[in-house]
Amino acid sequence: MIKERQKLLNFLKLFIDAVIIAFSFVLAYNLRFDDTWSPLIKYGPLEPASGYVRPVTDYYTMLIFLVPCYLILYRIFGLYDPQRTSGRRAELKGLIKANALGLIYCVAVLYLIRQPNFARLFLAIFGFINLVIDYAFRLCVMRFLRKIRRSGMNLKHILLVGYSRTAEGYINRLRVHPEWGYALHGILDDNHAEGEEYRGIKVIGNTGSLQKMLATNQFDEIVITLSINEFYKLERIVSICEKSGVHTKFIPDYNHIIPTRPYTEDLYGLPIIHIRHVPLSSSFNNTVKRSVDIFGSLVALIIFAIPMLIISTVIKITSPGPLIFKQTRVGLHNREFQMYKFRSMRLQDESEEKKAWTVENDPRVTPIGKFMRKTNIDELPQLFNVLKGDMSMVGPRPERPFFVEQFKEEIPRYMIKHQVRPGMTGWAQVNGYRGDTSITTRIEYDLYYVENWTLGLDFKILFLTFFGKNVNKNAY
Numbered sequence: 244m245i246k247e248r249q250k251l252l253n254f255l256k257l258f259i260d261a262v263i264i265a266f267s268f269v270l271a272y273n274l275r276f277d278d279t280w281s282p283l284i285k286y287g288p289l290e291p292a293s294g295y296v297r298p299v300t301d302y303y304t305m306l307i308f309l310v311p312c313y314l315i316l317y318r319i320f321g322l323y324d325p326q327r328t329s330g331r332r333a334e335l336k337g338l339i340k341a342n343a344l345g346l347i348y349c350v351a352v353l354y355l356i357r358q359p360n361f362a363r364l365f366l367a368i369f370g371f372i373n374l375v376i377d378y379a380f381r382l383c384v385m386r387f388l389r390k391i392r393r394s395g396m397n398l399k400h401i402l403l404v405g406y407s408r409t410a411e412g413y414i415n416r417l418r419v420h421p422e423w424g425y426a427l428h429g430i431l432d433d434n435h436a437e438g439e440e441y442r443g444i445k446v447i448g449n450t451g452s453l454q455k456m457l458a459t460n461q462f463d464e465i466v467i468t469l470s471i472n473e474f475y476k477l478e479r480i481v482s483i484c485e486k487s488g489v490h491t492k493f494i495p496d497y498n499h500i501i502p503t504r505p506y507t508e509d510l511y512g513l514p515i516i517h518i519r520h521v522p523l524s525s526s527f528n529n530t531v532k533r534s535v536d537i538f539g540s541l542v543a544l545i546i547f548a549i550p551m552l553i554i555s556t557v558i559k560i561t562s563p564g565p566l567i568f569k570q571t572r573v574g575l576h577n578r579e580f581q582m583y584k585f586r587s588m589r590l591q592d593e594s595e596e597k598k599a600w601t602v603e604n605d606p607r608v609t610p611i612g613k614f615m616r617k618t619n620i621d622e623l624p625q626l627f628n629v630l631k632g633d634m635s636m637v638g639p640r641p642e643r644p645f646f647v648e649q650f651k652e653e654i655p656r657y658m659i660k661h662q663v664r665p666g667m668t669g670w671a672q673v674n675g676y677r678g679d680t681s682i683t684t685r686i687e688y689d690l691y692y693v694e695n696w697t698l699g700l701d702f703k704i705l706f707l708t709f710f711g712k713n714v715n716k717n718a719y
Contacts, residue, residue: 253323256384257314263377264313268306271369302365305349312348313373316341326385327392327399327423334381338374346370392424399425402462404450404480405469406432406441409496413468414442428462433473450476457487467493471500522696523663531698532635539636540629551623554585554615562589562609567624572641575664580633582641583624587612619708625667637701638666639689640677650682660689663696670700673707 317323320337349366391397403410410430417425429447439446448456456462465484469476477493484491501518508515522528555566568586571579588607608616615621628634634641639660642650650657671677671688692700 256323256381257317259380260314260317260377261310263380264310264373265306267373267376268302268309268369271365271372272302274368274372275365308352309345309349313341313345316345322381327425328420331382331385334385335378338378338381342370342374388424389422393421397424399463400461401425401427401464401466402456403427403430403444404432404453404465404467405473405496406430406435406439406446407468407470407473407496409470409494409498410468411441412498413466413494414444418442430468431456433476450480453480454483454487457483457489462489465489465491467491469496471496519659520694521662523693528696532696532701533632535698535701536629536635540626543623544626547623547626550620554611554620554623557611558585561611562586564589571644572665573644573647573661574633574641575661577647577658577661579644580628580641582628582634585615585621585624587615587621619668622667629667633664635664635666637668637692637704638664639669639692640672641665650686654683654686656690657686659693660686663693668704668708670704673704673711 317337320341322334322337322341326334346366350363388397403413414427417423417427427444429445430441431448431450431453432446433449433451435446437446437448453465457465467477467480467484469480481491481493501516505516505518506520508517523532558566564586566586568584568588569581570584572582574580587609589609612621625634629636647657669689670692671685674688676685676688692704
């Protein structure tokens with residue numbers, strides 16, 4: 244069975260990890276202290292400027308305690324858990340956390356036992372080498388496993404209980420990723436006739452035959468995908484699965500009700516499902532993002548001061564009217580604010596301006612305005628909105644009140660975007676969804692940003708704003 248093979252694989256990974264840690268330790272020692280070939284040596288064959296020479300045996304004694312510590316940390320950070328659906332980033336993130344904590348542990352122990360003569364640079368070299376070699380090893384293992392799974396080996400055998408939209412979604416994902424190594428044997432369902440199929444996966448019986456199916460002991464996992472109106476069967480099905488000892492998963496069929504990534508809170512043993520996870524509702528995350536916004540907007544104002552002055556002069560010369568265009572937009576917590584832009588259109592009636600999209604070859608756009616819109620220069624005054632706190636450097640683009648009232652009735656999840664500050668640029672914009680494009684698709688991208696915010700994602704969006712191939716798509 245797959246469980247036994249997983250145990251063997253984990254044992255091999257653990258053994259090789261121990262070898263890699265020991266090898267990295269020895270290599271780091273030689274790089275730091277061997278004066279015959281190391282480019283890092285400064286003070287002679289052993290250490291130090293203090294004049295005290297610590298014996299090599301002291302370092303190798305440290306290795307005896309270091310290897311178990313690192314292996315335990317690898318286990319804590321899930322590096323020996325099944326990685327079928329995990330990507331390279333998840334593996335790297337776990338390794339970085341484990342190695343960072345391992346180095347902190349080493350330094351803390353040396354401090355507590357008052358051993359100042361161990362080289363800190365040596366520990367840094369060891370941490371870097373160990374991370375690089377172990378990550379390379381794990382990438383090789385991942386590539387090998389995915390290759391053999393595609394060929395039909397090392398498969399995890401799955402039985403679905405319940406034919407629903409969730410079951411179809413699960414099947415779709417497994418069909419797209421054969422390298423995950425899941426073999427679907429069929430579906431048990433009470434509402435579809437035996438023999439019906441979806442993408443080659445057939446209904447092979449009803450839920451009453453589950454116990455008989457489990458007695459064959461040929462399944463590694465049972466995945467419960469009941470439709471929401473059949474949840475009353477859940478207790479019986481889980482009880483049967485638990486009695487057989489087979490690993491069981493439950494994929495709730497509520498995506499059409501809660502189409503997001505909810506998270507669970509434990510209230511003294513009572514699970515509470517939060518409908519939506521918004522990372523920026525955290526005070527810490529919000530403070531970090533706001534600090535980056537203030538610093539970034541100040542730097543950008545200094546960098547773009549001269550281009551903004553030149554654009555201001557050109558606007559004044561080529562088109563009568565005010566230099567800065569102010570427009571009411573809806574921002575954080577549905578509050579209205581005045582958003583600033585360089586004026587790129589001819590003067591028009593305010594009531595008409597509030598209700599009209601800008602379309603391709605719009606006659607209202609001035610010649611210099613067309614250039615500014617294509618290059619996003621007209622957005623630069625929004626740096627002052629960022630400083631004021633009305634906007635962020637990155638976030639969902641704010642919309643006018645007229646359209647907000649319209650869209651919130653047409654698109655049920657539209658107002659969720661107002662749980663974070665609107666941005667000068669956003670995930671939808673760098674993917675080409677701006678201007679006269681599908682508002683529904685744009686909201687999907689905005690909600691992805693709201694629910695998956697990280698500082699790294701912000702920096703990625705800023706990079707794509709300047710260098711992405713889709714950022715100026717549909718800009719007019």
